[in-house]
Amino acid sequence: MAFTGTERYVATDELRMAVNAAVTLERPLLVKGEPGTGKTMLAEEVAASLGKRLLRWHVKSTTKAQQGLYEYDAVSRLRDSQLGDEKVYDIKNYIKKGMLWEAFDADEQVVLLIDEIDKADIEFPNDLLVELDKMEFFVYETGERIQAKHRPIIIITSNNEKELPDAFLRRCFFHYINFPDRDTMQQIIDVHYPDIRDDLVHEALEVFFKVRELNSLKKKPSTSELIDWLKLLVADDIPAELLQTPNAKDALPPLYGALLKNEQDVHMLQRLAFMARRDNR
Structure with a gap:
């Protein structure tokens, strides 16, 4: 199944080729271009065209890579222990899955949008290298190793506000959306x-x-x-x-x-x- 565009989204031949190449290579598609050129909408239309569920991870300046994997709520667990709540004995009750975990755990292949990755700290892309490459990560609190059931189609957008690390770029298929003629x-x-x-x-x-x-x-x-x-x-x-x-x-x-x-x-x-x-x- 190949991406050919949709009725709502005008995709150039080069963009369609880039999407399908990334899918074939099983690598994240890194999309750059001016704001407002349809980078975020591309992920929505790829999911619609291929009939797959879309998961969105919108990156902010305060976003950490760990949040895409999971977050451990130690404060809530401490509070519940003081109140005598029985659920404190199962640490999994305090583990919140991130978007990468959701994508890895899906029963069928999904499209994962990592939107505006260049908004985050420069170390953010480096902190995801292994997870995006090996499609697995370790949960230290529970001792679990989470592996992707189906390798997700990952689309990463950037407004080119800052340079991304070379090690991260090597793991992506790159496409720049030129401004439409x-x-x-x-x-x-x-x-x-x-x-x-x-x-x-x-x-x-x-x-x-x-x-x-x-x-x-x-x-x-x-x-x-x-x-x-x-x-x-x-x-x-x-x-x-x-x-x-x-x-x-x-x-x-x-x-x-x-x-x-x-x-x-x-x-x-x-x-x-x-x-x-x-x-x-």
Whole structure:
């Protein structure tokens, strides 16, 4: 069974090849790319396409690798011992399974998403090397060795906020999701809004890609932000002509807050529009 994309997700040939190569090699798929290019959604669509259950492990700056294996709640056990609770005699009552344990223990193969791994401490990937390679780990409190019943399909996403260790990279199949070109973006829009007006999409894409071409932008608008912007344009019944001639008062496209996410970029666009109007006098 191979991943071919879904009706809700436009996957390029290179991305489909990367997913299927990782599955064949039984290695984690490390996916990088700009925020908003569909890295997290890829795991959801791979699971849907292959008919497998999806487990999500969303990594934060405070997340430790151990939490993906299990956590031992010594505080609760101490409290229960003081209260005379009988369950204190079975330490397993205080072991909470992590997402890796859940994936290893599943009765059938699952898809495991490790989302935004670069948010965690630099040692986080190194602390998972053996577990991701050997598909097993040891529970010291109970003396158990947990081995994967079925090797999960692991998809790891990164926004490239920090470099990942070489030893970790060697164990992954890597794919970088390039920002969609205009034709691919048109396909993505067709998936989300099959009945949207062609003239509105044409003008919206003109504005969107012109904004992205500005090198001085602090944050370039992403695919997901374009989709949100189009939703607002349709909801407010904005005519396509209004995108051709931005409001003269502020010289910004309507509902620009869906595209621009900080005041520096808003002010910069206003200045550029002002200079363009002055040069055209």
